[in-house]
Amino acid sequence: MNRFKISRQADRDLEDMWVYLAQNxxxxxxxxxxxxxxxxxxxxxxxxxxxxxxxxxxxxxxxPVKPYIIFYKKMENHIEIVRILHQSRDIENQF
Structure with a gap:
């Protein structure tokens, strides 16, 4: 298995991450x-x-890719990247 898919939410997480970091x-x-x-x-x-x-x-x-955490699920033929969240977030309320 070497395929991955990125969920819409994870794609938004990546965009939000870039926007936040790019401010500086x-x-x-x-x-x-x-x-x-x-x-x-x-x-x-x-x-x-x-x-x-x-x-x-x-x-x-x-x-972990500090200070962020990649969340994913193993599927039959690929993994699905579900979320990418900053470690300081309330992780439990994101799922």
Missing amino acids: DSIAADLFLAKVIDKFPMLAQFPEMGRSRKELSEELRSF
Whole structure:
């Protein structure tokens, strides 16, 4: 398995992340966004890398790219990137 899909909400999360970070430095925002997105193929290839987050949702896993956390679900032929949230957010209320 090495495919991934990005949910609409995760896509909005990425956009919000970039807008927030770009307020101070758009180049740094570009670089950090690329760093996060670069993790998607790795997680698709090794979906068990992430920590199980069953307390939030069945089949949900997470992987940190500090200070953000990628949340994803392992599907039959791919992973679905569900959310990308800042670690300071109230994570439980996002699911």
